[in-house]
Amino acid sequence: MERFLIKGFDSKGVRGKINCSGAKNAVLPLMASSILFNDTITLKNVPLGTNDVKTMVVLLKSLGSKVQIIKKKKILKITNKKKHKLLVKYKYISTMRAGVLVMGALLGKYNKCITALSGGCSLGPRPIGFHLTGFKKLNCKYYLKQGYINILAKNGIKGGLYSFPKVSVTGTSNLIMASVLANGKTILKNISIEPEVLDLIKFLKGGGAKINFIGKRTIKIYGVKNLEGHSHEVIGDRIEAFSYLCTAAITKGKIKVDKINSKYLEAELKVLKNIGCNIKVSKYSIELSRKKKLKQAKIKTSPFPGFATDCMPMLMAVLTKSNGKSVIEEKIFTNRYMAAPELVRMGATINIKGSKATIIGKTKLNGADCISSDLRSTFAIILAAMAAEGTSCIRRVYHGLRGYSNLYNNLKKIGVNIKRKS
Numbered sequence: 302m303e304r305f306l307i308k309g310f311d312s313k314g315v316r317g318k319i320n321c322s323g324a325k326n327a328v329l330p331l332m333a334s335s336i337l338f339n340d341t342i343t344l345k346n347v348p349l350g351t352n353d354v355k356t357m358v359v360l361l362k363s364l365g366s367k368v369q370i371i372k373k374k375k376i377l378k379i380t381n382k383k384k385h386k387l388l389v390k391y392k393y394i395s396t397m398r399a400g401v402l403v404m405g406a407l408l409g410k411y412n413k414c415i416t417a418l419s420g421g422c423s424l425g426p427r428p429i430g431f432h433l434t435g436f437k438k439l440n441c442k443y444y445l446k447q448g449y450i451n452i453l454a455k456n457g458i459k460g461g462l463y464s465f466p467k468v469s470v471t472g473t474s475n476l477i478m479a480s481v482l483a484n485g486k487t488i489l490k491n492i493s494i495e496p497e498v499l500d501l502i503k504f505l506k507g508g509g510a511k512i513n514f515i516g517k518r519t520i521k522i523y524g525v526k527n528l529e530g531h532s533h534e535v536i537g538d539r540i541e542a543f544s545y546l547c548t549a550a551i552t553k554g555k556i557k558v559d560k561i562n563s564k565y566l567e568a569e570l571k572v573l574k575n576i577g578c579n580i581k582v583s584k585y586s587i588e589l590s591r592k593k594k595l596k597q598a599k600i601k602t603s604p605f606p607g608f609a610t611d612c613m614p615m616l617m618a619v620l621t622k623s624n625g626k627s628v629i630e631e632k633i634f635t636n637r638y639m640a641a642p643e644l645v646r647m648g649a650t651i652n653i654k655g656s657k658a659t660i661i662g663k664t665k666l667n668g669a670d671c672i673s674s675d676l677r678s679t680f681a682i683i684l685a686a687m688a689a690e691g692t693s694c695i696r697r698v699y700h701g702l703r704g705y706s707n708l709y710n711n712l713k714k715i716g717v718n719i720k721r722k723s
């Protein structure tokens with residue numbers, strides 16, 4: 302299995318520019334929603350290098366979609382010539398949580414689907430009760446049989462009213478996809494307003510769906526007969542952008558991230574500014590440099606527009622270089638501190654108590670052998686390795702390759718001393 306060998310910077314930090322890829326968490330629901338269309342849809346700025354996109358391509362093909370990849374132009378064309386299969390096999394869900402996103406699309410199009418129950422992952426249990434309760438409000442019934450959820454709307458999906466008990470990103474996307482072709486009106490309350498969900502809404506409306514906000518987190522959807530295929534450019538990946546900005550924060554370097562709308566990460570940029578980073582934003586690029594000492598921070602993660610849980614592991618790594626005591630409270634997942642033990646092995650002082658992590662800095666980090674356990678922890682460990690004295694060997698980097706396109710080349714491009722070993 303691929304591993305990275307990273308030698309820490311001994312003097313000046315990263316230098317250079319990164320072009321942000323299309324957002325993984327936007328393109329996956331967009332790809333799933335292709336099932337709802339009778340003709341071809343075209344997605345541009347697709348992060349073809351991420352393994353989750355490759356998995357979603359295989360999943361859609363397994364259902365009967367025709368998928369054309371135009372690699373050089375980062376374009377995906379998806380055509381539905383025939384009725385899809387309605388069985389989503391476990392192997393597609395077990396490796397990629399986002400596989401659940403085809404449930405809403407299959408139900409929306411065919412009033413039926415049989416999907417493997419998604420397993421947990423290292424972030425903790427990944428339940429889908431909100432999704433299933435929402436589908437019931439749309440005239441669906443379901444039962445679990447041998448690890449597969451069988452869902453059916455006998456007389457077709459009917460519009461209904463559903464209020465999410467907690468904000469759920471893929472739950473919101475799933476319920477929207479199940480509602481756009483329904484008989485009648487659906488109202489969804491307490492929805493996610495993550496940029497990736499808004500991108501899905503924009504894409505579906507572009508195909509003729511009738512979706513309107515009637516409150517900050519409330520939408521009304523009138524079902525339509527069918528959707529017209531069209532082209533859509535995937536938004537930039539705000540989590541990837543934040544990850545690369547952190548390379549300059551932790552190594553006292555300077556980096557520019559292009560092709561990202563800075564309004565998608567205002568909460569996160571505010572934290573980086575408050576701890577001592579210089580940040581310059583324009584509409585589609587962000588520049589960060591750091592000369593001063595880093596100060597402590599106290600943050601809580603929350604749904605957009607709050608501080609993103611996906612950015613938390615990378616901030617935790619940066620805060621090991623801050624003076625004083627920083628406190629992070631993770632309010633979304635039960636087990637998101639998987640990078641902490643690896644950072645501690647490199648010399649960090651991090652105490653975890655329940656949902657809170659206390660980071661005492663500033664600590665000197667030393668290269669060590671590390672094991673990555675999930676997508677964002679991989680980047681957190683890479684950040685610590687580039688700021689450590691000596692060389693670190695990071696195993697199971699495949700977790701990182703799920704969500705970061707061209708990870709190795711991008712790190713090399715900004716001056717990281719990195720080698721990869723299979």
Ligand code: EPZ
Pocket residue numbers: 326329398399426427428429430431432433467468469470471472610611633634635676677704
């Ligand atoms: C999405 O996961 C993202 N994945 C995650 O990104 C991200 O961390 C998460 O949203 C939160 O922002 C994709 O978009 C593919 P949730 P999702 O439903 O939709 C609980 C990454 O690193 N919950 O918003 O699965 C759940 O346990 C990945 O790119 C229920 O209890 O997350 C969690 O505590 C990791 N029942 C909270 O809600 C449900 O039915 C938020 O989960 C659904 C969720």
